[in-house]
Amino acid sequence: MQEPLSTAQAAVLDAAADRLVPRDEHGAGALDAQATRYIRRGLSEALGQHAPAYRAGLDALDARARAEHEGRGFCELSGDRQDVLLAAVEQDEPIFFMTLWTHLLEGLLGDPAWGGNADAAGWRLIGYDGPRLTWSAQDQRIGARSDDRLGAARAPDSRGAEPAPLPRLRAAGT
Secondary structure (H helix, E strand, O other), rough: OOOOOOOOHHHHHHHHHHHOOEEEOEEEEOOOOOHHHHHHHHHHHHOOOHHHHHHHHHHHHEEEEEEOOOOHHHHHHHHHHHHHHHHHHHHHHHHHHHHHHHHHHHHHOOHHHHHHOHHHHHHHHOOOOOOOOOHHHHHHOOOOOHHHHHHOOOOOOOOOOHHHOOOOOOOOOO
């Protein structure tokens, strides 16, 4: 498989992904789930039509960082400064930004067979146990509930109260 991005472009992609979906108290981030591996693999295969836009967008992000921060590239900036640049890209280059965001989420939450969601890190983040290959007799009963598949964090409590909301992913600049 030919690498679709240069080493510098891949570093900018990793740094941007780490800011957009960071590891936090809720669990894994984009890098833990290897969402950027999914993107790079996809750009060599099924997502190949997006490779030129990624190369141009990542180069532009790094060039903008260098122009606005005394020659320092995107990867050399503090997280706060990276967030400001990502928010600007979201406003100025919304198609590139939404393509990146969409592919990050695919790499974070998609089937691990496609190269992202390593060790089902993204699924654990949202309380999903993965696809079910078998169904028990209890599961097949009419009126059976499947709340237990999402774990206790999503199941109503004993009084029937609504479950706590799932943690939200952090977008650039927020």
